[in-house]
Amino acid sequence: MRRFASRHPWWSAIIVVVAFILLWMMFAVWPEWLSDLIGSKKLFLNALFNGITLGGLYFLVASGFTLIFGLMRNVNLAHGSLYLLGGYVGYFVASWTGYWLLAFPAAFIVMALLGLLFQYFVFRRMEGEDLRQTLVTIGISIVVADLMLWSFGGDFYNINPPEWLSGPMDTFFITAVKSSGDYVFLRYPMVRVVIFAASVVIGLAMWIALNRTRIGMLIRAGVDDRDMLSATGVRIQLVFLGVFAFGAGLAGAAGVVGGTFQSLAPGEDTRFLLASLVVVIVGGMGSIPGTAIGALLVGVAEQFGSVYFPTYAVVLTFLIMVAVLAFRPQGIMGRS
Amino acid sequence: MALFEPHNISRIDRSPGWIERIPGPYWALAILLLIMPSLASDFVLFQIFGWSFILGMIALSLMFLAGYGGMVSVAQMSVAGIAGYMVAIFGESAIDQISMGWPWFVAIPLGILIAAILATCVGWLAVRTEGIYTIMITLAIAAAFFYFCRQNYTVFNGFSGFNGVLPPELFGVDWRTAVPFYYLCLFWAALYFLVVLYVSRSPFGLALQGVRDNPRRMAALGYNVTAHRVAAYTAASIPAATGGILLTWQSAQISPGTISIGPAIDILVVAIVGGLRHPIGPFIGAFVYVLLKTFAVDFLTSLGLSGERFQLIIGLGFLVIVFWSPDGVLGLWEKFRNWQKRDPLRGQEGGIE
Secondary structure, eight states, X not given: OHHHHHHOHHHXXXXXXXXXXXXXXXXXXXXXXXXXXXXXXXXXXXXXXXXXXHHHHHHHHHHHHHHHHHHXXXXXXXXXXXXXXXXXXXXXXXXXXXXXXXXXXXXXXXXXXHHHHIIIIIGGGGTTOHHHHHHHHHHHHHHHHHHHHHHHTTOOBOOOOOGGGSSEEEEEEEXXXXXTSOEXXXXXXXXXXXXXXXXXXXXXXXXXXXXXXXXXXXXXXXXXXXXXHXXXXXXXXXXXXXXXXXXXXXXXXXXXXXXXXXXXXXXXXXXXXXXXXXXXXXXXXXXXXXXXXXXXXXXXXXXXXXHHSGGGXXXXXXXXXXXXXXXXXXXXXXXX | OTTTHHHHHHHHHHSOOHHHHSOHHHHHHHHHHHHHHHHSOHHIIIIIIIHHHHHHXXXXXXXXXXXXXXXXXXXXXXXXXXHHHHHHHHSOOSOTTTOOOOOHHHHHHHHHHHHHHHHHHHHXXXXXXXXXXXXXXXXXXXXXXXXXHHHOOSSSOGGGOEEOOOOOOGGGOOTTSHHHHHHHHHHHHHHHHHHHHHHHHSHHHHHHHHHHHOHHHHHHTTOOHHHHHHHHHHHHHHHHHHHXXXXXXXXXXXXXXXXXXXXXXXHXXXXXXXXXXXXXXXXXXXXXXXXXXHHHHHHHHHHTSOGGGHHHHXXXXXXXXXXXXXTHHHHHHHHHHHHHHSOTTTOOTTOOO
C-alpha cells in the first residue's frame, strides 16, 4: 500500500479524499442543503449498504469464476448456471429440512461435484483452447437453463432466512435528528449484514489460503508456470480438480445467498454471469483482492444507480467497465 | 520486352475464363436459389429463406471478424439492432411521436452509418483485449445496449420498441410480400458473400489475416495492428447493419427482445455451427438454425414432449457440434471428404497412385 502511494500520489490523494467524504456522509448528521440536494440520508445509507452487501454477493459468485480462470485459464461461461442451480438446490434442501444453514453445504457440495464433472469431462479435453471452452460452456448453459426452466418452471423462488436472522437490526448510524433532539438510528436487515460478514470472512480465508498455505503456494505456482510445476512432481490435475470444485461450489453457495437476498428465477443465471464478467474485468482476472474491489464498485454503483437515476442503473455498471477498459485494460488489480 | 510478350500471352490463353473457374455445384446452387420462388411456398420463401439470409448476413459479419481477424464479437446483433432502430426512428413506424418519417434514401444510409460508427467504437474498446476477453467485453456491451434500449423511452421507446416499420414501396413493389422480399434478401446476402470473399483476398483482408496469425510480426513489418482490427469492426458492421434493417422489415417491428442476450448468443451459435473458415458457413448455419427453430416444435410434439423445449434441442445440437467439430458443419464436411479420399486398405490419404 505504501508502494502504491509513493508511485501514484495523485490517485492515492483522490482515493483518500473520496474515502473521507464517504465516511463523513456515513457518520455526520447531514445539513439541510445536502438533504435538499440528493435526498434524505436514510435513502443514501440504504443505497450504500445495499450496494456493499450486493457487492459481497457478487464477490462470492465472481471469486469462483476468477479463481478458475486465473489458475487454469478455463473459461467457464456456465458459471451463472452453477449459481442458479445451486440456489435451487439450496431452496429445496432448506424447505425439506427446515434448516436454512443446511442449504449452504448442500448447494456447495452438489455444485462442487458438478464442477468436478465439468472439469473431468469437458475442460480436461480442451486445455488451452479458449474459444472452444467458451462455446462449449455457452452450449452447456443454454441446455442447463432450459432444463431448469423445465423442472422448476418460471416462478420466483425465495429462500426464507430463519427467525433469528429475519427482521431488521439497529445500527449506530444516525439518519436524522428529531425535533425533540433524539437521534433516529438506521435499521437494517440483519440477514444482509450477516451474509456480508460471511463473504468477507470467506474472502479473507481465500486470500490467506492462497498466500500463506502450501496448497495456495501450489496454486500460485500453477498460475505462473503450469508445466514447470508438474515437472517437479506435483499432480497438477488434482490441484485443478480441487480448484474447479471449490470455485463451482462457491457459485452454488452464492446461489443460496442470492435466493435469500433476492429471488431465484430463469434469467438470473445470465444476470449473474454478466455481473461476474463485469466484476472480473473491472477488478482484473485471477486476482482475489481485485475481485473484491470490482464487486464492491459494481454493487455500489448498481444500487446508487437504482436510487438516484433509476432508468439507467444497469447501464452505469457497464460505463464503469468501459472506463476501466479505456484506462487500464488489464483491470484495476490485474497484472499486465 | 519482346522476349517476354509471347510468354505472357500464352499464359493468358491457358487461364480459364471466370465462368469456367467457378465449379459446377456453385452454379447449380445459384440457379436453384434464383428459381426457388417457383418451387417453394410463400411461407418457405419469406420465413425460412428470408430469415436464413438475414441471420446469415449478421453471422457473416461475425465470421469476417472471427475467421479473418481472430476476434469473436458477440455484439454483432447489437450493431444490426442499432441499424434497425435507426431506420425505425428516422423512417416511418407506427410510433408517430418518435419516428421522424424521413424518406428511405435518408433513413437507411443514416442507419447504416450510425451502426458503423457505433461498431467502430465497440471495436476500439474491444481490440484493447484479446481472445476470450473480447468475447466477455462484447457480451457485456451487448447486454448494456439491450438494457439501455429497454429503459430509454424518449428515443428507443423502451420495452415495446417500434412496430409498423415497413420497407418503402419502391418501383411500385410491396417489398414485404414473399417473392420480392426473397429476392431482396438473396441479393444482399449474395452481394455480401461475394464482397467478403473478395475482401479476404484483397491487401486489407490478407493483412487482417496476418494480424490474426502473428500481430507482432505484422507490427514489425510496419502494419498498424490496432487500425486493421478496428477497421475490421467497421467493415463487418455493414453486412450486420443491412441484416438488421431487413430483419426489422421482415417482422415489421424492432424491440429490445430482438437484440437481447439470447439472440446475440444465437448469432454466435449460427456462425460457429456453420463454420468460421469460409463465408458460406454462416449461411449454412443460419439455414440449419432456422429449420430447427421453425420445425423443432413439430418435431418435439411428435416425440411427445412439449414444444417449449426447442431451446434444449438447439443447445444440445450446438453442444454436439462444438464438442466434436470446432469448425462447424464445414469442418464435418471436410472430415467427410478426407475420409472419402482415404485409401481403405492403407489408411492413408491420397488413395492408390
